[in-house]
Amino acid sequence: MSGAEAPPSTVGWENLARGAANLGVDDEEDVELRRELLSFRLGESPYAIPVERVREIVRMREITIVPRMPSWVLGVVALRGEVVQVVDLRMRLGLAPCEPSRRSRIIVLHGDDEAVTAILVDAVEAVLRIPEDSVSPASGSELGAVTELCEHGGEFVSLIDVDRVLEFCAGRS
Amino acid sequence: MAARRSKAKSAAKKPAQDSSKSKAYGEFISEAEEILERLRQDLADLADQRTSANEVEPDLVNRIFRSAHSLKGLAGMFGLEGIGDLAHHMEDVLDGLRLGRISMEAPAVDLLDSAVDLFTASLADLDNPELQEQQAGHIAEMIQRIDSAVEPPAERPDELAGLPIDPALLRALTEYEEHRLRENVRRNRHVALVDSTFEIIAFEEGLSELSTAIREVGEVVSTLPSPGDAPESQIRFSLLVATEISTEQLMSRLDLCSANVRELRRASTAAELTPPAAPAPASSSGTESSVQPSAEAPEIPGTTVATPAALDAPVQRPELRSESPDIESLRSISETVRVDIRKLDELMNLVGELVIQRNAIANVASRLMSDSGTARMGAELSKTHKLLDRKLKELQAGVLDVRMVPMRQIFEKLSRVVRRLRRDHEKEVELEFKGADTELDKLIVEQLVDPLMHVVRNAFDHAIESASDRVAAGKPSEATILIQAFQRGNHVVIEVRDDGCGIDPHAVRASAEARGLVDPEDMLSHKETLDLIFSPGLSTREEVNGTSGRGVGMDVVRSNLAALGGMVDVTSSVGEGSAVTLTVPITLAIIQALIVGVGEHRFAIPLNSVLETLLVENSEIQHSEGREILNLRGDALLLVRLADEFDLDAQSDGSKQYVVVLGMGEQRVGLLVDRLQGQQDTVIKPIKGPVRQIPGIAGATELGDQGAVLVVDVSHIVSESSRRREAA
């Protein structure tokens, strides 16, 4: 599976975060009450994960297929000296698979040493600062991976519990 | 979610004290580890010396004491009460030992090894509060054991009474040095004061020459500096010395060192030594005035006595080992740098990145050369690339060399374990080592310790019979475990050979059948049967004991070795013994890899496992019992299709195939691939992500041009295929 035509490069997600931080000056108390989330799309639906779990966002690049892997592991990518498995988040959440497009991004998540993981998403949107009180618990989501919802821009964004997704992955292997 | 978030944040922070302290904390850990390692070696020496008839070297005991003492100080400084307490109790035992309050035979001394192990384990678990709590329990238990094993101090008369020693000197003696002085008097040695004056700018050389000369014949109890006659430029040292040779002989030995020798105590001759010399009644202390010549030592204080040599006891080299390498060791300390292994890893990674870039340059060069317009530039670049290549190889070799450590390190650990086992189990086992200088990558050495330990314990527990059984079987009562390491090509082979009872194939078979690992109908060769001991959960002995057993066994050894890209093999003969062979690559860092293609996929195969490559016609491949076989110079070579192994679509042109002949240990397998795509220097990286173990894949490597390439786990392929051969 070879990917995008553009040369692989890192999208400075710090810039995204900085842009978001400039949206409004908060006092410290306010910071306590807001969550910073990175939002992205799977198909048309918006999802988000906590910003502090994101290590970097890279463009689609060549994914080396690894034999004997569960179907939701697309393969591995080389990232500046590291080789990391890429989880197809669509498949993990039970959505229909879809060929990567130009907008597809690989989000690399922080983890202790071996636990670094990358997830493939259809498009990265923005860093959201969501007031705590606009977050509500979600029920009956796919595999319990979506634990909360929040409203943003007239849509309901599904907040993904990254640990649960990864735990499940690890459990399956 | 909020809770998780805060957890993520707090996890990012290290337990931070102020910054200078946390830097010191890192230093503390590495210093402590260094001390522990030295402590282990010294304790091993101590154990050896305790069993020999001679007096235990006082310097050794003092060194061990100082190690424990340093650990206590360090632990205390960092508020680590548990291990500080442990070190304190170790120190107490050792203090008692060096001051003669505790005898060398005391059971407390036996506990020191375990205490060191416990300290090491606790140190490793410092970051983990849960484990630390567990360790705290172990520590409390250990302290209790030490306490109850310490004997009450024996009463000793004061031998120092009557020695005409300058009170200034006596005052500066530590308690230990006082004890050493007493001990030497008790052992009826000559005591003398050796004075020498040196230029202050260069005193060390002269002083160490003097001390070395003295240590050849005795012990330097204390070294007291004092101002010389010209205090601005000179320094005088007074060495309090105990020797087996007389003061006159000492003087003549020190002739060249321009030292003054003054006799303080003369050893009594054998004739004077009436049965266990009744010690002089203890007077309060050795003050100058109480010159009280004791019965066996006529003293003429403060003067140099010239006695006919005939009176002297024959010159004997005392059992104090004449180790002159004091200078040697000083030198080696100053020329050695302690390096954090992680720094070496970083360096190695950097070299790896360079190697990748160099590969990229080679690609560009060949592209340029293939076009007539740029061929010249390409050729020049190619030349530069070759030069770069050569220098890079030297750099690689240099960095690799730094990582190499001798097997001796493991051997020392093993001999400690066996010593302890011997003590606990009363089996007579002699451990023999060969090839201690064989070098291996530090990382591999670390990974090898546990498996090797397991194999040796297994041999001790299960293979070695009791002394009486051995004698009954016509064997020497003392068993031998021979551990030898040697290099074979790019691998190091470590063989553990015992002359015990051997492995009974029937017992193995029965046990495997009972666990459903083997069908009773299966026909297995002797070797195949023995290989069953590597199956998970198989143990031929039912009882579980403290050192091995407990369900985990040779299967763990095998998987540990596979993780290293190595393998394990066993041979055995009932009644005569067994040999377990561990084969590991010399280094994991940078390896030459053969790049092969299967369909649209590429894989890297470590070249150290590749014996040769062949291009074969399809017609040459024979079939036997559902397996493909190639006749390789008269031997049947079992073939494995990489495409089948990994469920991939192959794409060969149909008539020809490449065979990569893999060799590991004694086993050979031919791997069928579509294409050979050249050799590359590669750095094997672990594959990070949620799926932890991928059977058949040892890791991945980054190639200069594009993306990651998976590295084939040769040991897996080889052992799988041989298992399948059994099944066939």
Next chain:
Amino acid sequence: MQRILIVEDSATMRSLLASTLEDLGSSVKITEASSGFEALRCLPREEYDLVVTDINMPDINGLELVSFVRSNEKYSAIPLVIVSTEGSERDREKGLGLGADAYLVKPFDPETLRQVARDLLERPGRGR
């Protein structure tokens, strides 16, 4: 400028002592010696205002160093602090008896050490 000589064979302990004493202020200059011998070599090179020494060291012990400093006219006025793990009364008596000005037991409290050092550095009438 106040010069302090630290004599200690453990690298960790030495750097802890140094960082503790560095906090006394910017006018403090610290020299580290990793053994008694090294200390003997350092002494003639600079005029120290304070010596802080361990007892248990491989070449000469701290008591011997104290004895040397006190018996040498040139150095005899330098204040001396022993920082040792040896908690026994006997060693403390010995150290102080030989002329050390203070005897601290490891693990030392940084503030106490600084206080002791400050007092000794500011002690009036030091013979210099």
